[in-house]
Amino acid sequence: MQQVNITEFRNHLPKYLARTKAGETLEITSRGRIVARLAPPGESARIGARQELEKLRSKCRIGDVISPIDEQWDAASDNS
Structure with missing residues (x-):
């Protein structure tokens, strides 16, 4: 994931949108801190x-x- 300064992103918006459309995810930063993430459609859920x-x-x-434990139990029994 590439980080891009917000000013650089704003100045070259079409270029970065094309990269995102191609499947790349970008992190947009302001003063070194991540403020947004631009991801292709369907990527945000993941x-x-x-x-x-x-x-x-x-x-x-x-x-x-997965491994068995030493305790015996029966899930179907009615122990109420």
């Missing part, structure tokens, strides 16, 4: 999902969810 996963990564830890 980027949003990736950002949510990145947030969860700092809060969650997923271990081995």
Whole structure:
């Protein structure tokens, strides 16, 4: 993902829109900070999902969810 200063982006808008149309995602910066992300259509949902996963990564830890455990249980039984 390429970062582009907002002034550069504004001065060469058609060039950057063509690059985005071709599938590239751009981060638009102002004074070195990202202020916007320009992505091809359909790409925003994937980027949003990736950002949510990145947030969860700092809060969650997923271990081995496939290996059996030593505890016996029956999901179909009525233990109410």
